[in-house]
Amino acid sequence: MDTSRLFLAFPADDQAPALSRLQDRLALAGRRIPASQFHLTLRFLGPLTPVQSGSLLKQLPKMRLPAFTLELDRLGSFPRAKVVWIGPSRVPFALSTLSDELAARCAALKLGPPHRAFRPHITLFRHDSTQELPPITPIRYRPSRLCLYSSTLSEQGPNYHILQSWPLTDSFN
Secondary structure (H helix, E strand, C coil), X not given: CCCCCEEEEEECCCCHHHHXXXXXHHCCCCEECCHHHCEEEEEEEECCCHHHHHHHHHHHHHCCCECCCEEEEEEEEECCCCEEEEEECCCCHHHHHHHHHHHHXXXXXXXXXXXXXXXXCEEEEECXXXXXXCCCCCEEECCCEXXXXXXXXXXXXXXXXXXXXXXXXXXXX
């Protein structure tokens, strides 16, 4: 397994049709993200040693992975990265708490800090830095699982593959 580009994310399979329709409506010049690749990244991990990988895979099933709902109600862009995205204007407590707990566990594994603050979003286009984006009808997003992904680069851009997944739960044990 290539561990050089690993990340934890929530797939957005159920939202793919609505996100694809939004891409059609926006009709931006950038490269569309394929519907099968939509996800919301919780944490980019990068390269892991076998010990780090093994430890993380043992810890994840022990973590409380709470279910949450997002209202994807705004479009934005990261001009330097040339990415257009959809995201929430409010981050639910359950998601920010999960992000914080994961950050603490990653620090304990001696993984570097994330290269950016956690800003939940789903990328819609790459190679586009559109500044003027229209208001949108919110899309409800309630993921059912957290996945460990690997990313491989190709001439068409990155391809994401799910290596393992863990269900989100409504229980508060």
